[in-house]
Amino acid sequence: MHCYFNGAIMPVEQASVNINDLGLLRGYGLFDYFRTYNGVPFQWDGYWARFVRSAEVLHLRVPLTQAQTAEILTELHRLSGQPDVAFRFVLTGGYSPDSVSVVEPNWLIIAENLPKDNPEGRVRGIKVLPFEFVRDLPELKSTNYLHMIRLAAEMKSQGAADLLYYKDGEVSELTRSNFFIFKGDTLVTADKNILHGITRKVVLELAEKEFKVEVRPMLVSELEEADEAFTTSTTKWVMPVVQIGRQIVGDGKPGPRTLKLLAQFEALVNGYGK
Amino acid sequence: MHCYFNGAIMPVEQASVNINDLGLLRGYGLFDYFRTYNGVPFQWDGYWARFVRSAEVLHLRVPLTQAQTAEILTELHRLSGQPDVAFRFVLTGGYSPDSVSVVEPNWLIIAENLPKDNPEGRVRGIKVLPFEFVRDLPELKSTNYLHMIRLAAEMKSQGAADLLYYKDGEVSELTRSNFFIFKGDTLVTADKNILHGITRKVVLELAEKEFKVEVRPMLVSELEEADEAFTTSTTKWVMPVVQIGRQIVGDGKPGPRTLKLLAQFEALVNGYGK
Structure with missing residues (x-):
């Protein structure tokens, strides 16, 4: 696989950053991740818009236009020789003369093999651990992504696939995916303290056609009343959540409404770009 | 200047990390910073102990013993050709096969020129901006250190040197230094939601000989009653804080008790290792 780094395309193994990079020294960096279906980057406009907005929050200049970036994606995809690939963006504060000042961002675009998509998780559902954090x-x-990595062993020991963040009585999201519950035919997901996921947006659009959708603060106390729960992300699609800590969700199996949304999402991506 | 990276000593310009480092991709890394006085690393035992404790929190194995590390510090110092140097530690989650799993940490020890010590700030005092964050x-x-870098331009435009973090009515610390106020002869500093600074510890030991010391939650409402304020760090020593947002501290000049502690600290480091 190849990557793009500050103007050049090179094999991933040959790419490295100097040790005065502010991403490395100070955690000053942005991340994004998306993939192609049928060779076409899925919802590319949405990912790009989010990336540009995030860069503005960090006062980092995005070095290329969307069109220039698209050309690089095409070239990285071609070099992979694979029908579909994933792309990872990392935009950091760049090399700093004093380990504080931003001069020029460093931008990495890495082509990767498609993620393992945990088909078993989609069939059986996953367990998540509540974790007080926003x-x-x-x-x-x-x-x-400190907690995700720091608590990986703890999650594994409890048979859990992820953490469910909550704070001040409200549920927000998982470490890198959004979270939804069904109460009857009403779908609820948090409106704030979340990353505005692209898969979340697509799933909400699908759901609005059949269910009542409430995008609003989700209370921790509502978790007990949930008939179904699931999480969405680029890699997880619509992944049923069947256990939250010690609490079984519904009957402990992926719910019918969740599976319906999963089937609709799967149909959408399978036909994407065709 | 030279650095140590995973077993080898090399010029800083030649050191680089591969792009699958978890510090770069996931912000999974530890930092520390200390310096020598009269050629001797100041409070080295304290810095080492904190570093080891932090590594345990992140479940990272520190690759060397304290004695082995001390030998590397000596060699980096010798190569610098300078009477005194600063050392920067960066310990990351290392190279990851899947951008999540920790296999073996990467450890960087960088020798640097001594920091500019802002003597004017110590004479005139600095302004800080209150910022709601913990x-x-x-x-x-x-x-x-996201906010420190993200808000650098804002600080500069307001003539401020740093941010003062507070949350839920309590004051904690600056972006990379501890915070103290004097009310008469009583010195107050926060007991929690802080980094346990080595300079903080040394200054508290000096202060206990002459003042009443209260290490406890510091309320935002107490800032108005402060006669003096200051901040401590490896690079700042005892730095008077004379303005907090729009509020002038005391008479807007470094206070006599603060200056006394600064003089004592300066005498201590000037004689360190002699």
Whole structure:
């Protein structure tokens, strides 16, 4: 696989950053991740718009236009020799003379093999662990994924696939995906303290055709009343959540409404770009 | 200047990390910073102990013992050809096969020129801007310094040198230094939601000989009653704070008790290791 780094395309193994990069020294960086279906980057306009907004929050100049970036994606895809690929963006504060000042951002675009999509999780559902936390600048897809990595062993020991963040009585999101519950035919998802996921947006559009949709603060106390729950992300699609800590959701199996949304999303991506 | 990286000593310009480092991709990294006086690393035992504790929180194995590390510091210092140097530690989650799993940490030890010590700030005092925030895992000296860099231009435009974090009515710390106020002869500093600074510890030991010291939650409402304020860090020593947002502290000049502690600290470091 190849990557793009500050103007050049090179094999991933040959790419490296100097040690005065502010992403490395100070965690000053943005992240994004998306993939192609049928060779076409899925919802590329949405990912790009979010990336540009995030860069503005960090006062980082995006070095290329969307059209220039699209050309690079095409070339990285071609070099992969694969029908479909994933792309990882990392935009950092760049090399700093004093480990504080931003001079010029560093921009990495990495082509990767498609993620393992955990088909078993989609069939059986996953368990998540409640964790009291709210991300700093939650609308920003920063490179800060401290808890996800720090608590990986704890999750594994409890048979859990992820953390469910809550704070001050409200549920927000998982470490890198959005969270939904069904109460009867009403679908609820948080409106704030979340990353505005592209898959979340697509799933909400699908759901609005059949269900009552409420985008509003989700209370921790509502979790007990949930008939179904699921999470959405670029890699997870619509992934049923069947256990939250010790609490079983519904009957402990992926719910029918969740599976319906999953089937609709799967049909959408399978036909994407065709 | 030279650095140590995973077993080898090399010129700083030649050191780089591969792009699958978890510090770069996921902000999964620790930071520390200390310096020598009269050629001897100041309070080295204290910095080392904190570094090891932080590494445990992130479940990262510190690759060397304290003695082995001390040998590297000596060599980096020798190569610098300078009487005194600063050292920067960066310990990351290392190279990851899947951008999530930790296999083996990457450890960078960078020798640097001594920081500019802002002697004017110590004479005139600095202004800080209140900012509602509390660090995630505040006892951890992680690489996450997002706000410090993101708001640098805002600080500059307001003539401020730093941010003063507060949350839920309590004051904690600056972006990378501890915070104290004097009310008469009583010195107050926060006990929690802070990094346990080495300079903070040394200054508290000096202060206990002459003042009443209260290490406890500091309320935002107490700032108005402060006669003096200051901040402490490895690079700032004892730096008077004379303005907090729009509020002038005391008479707007460095206070006599603050200056006394500064003089004592200066005498201590000037004689360190002699």
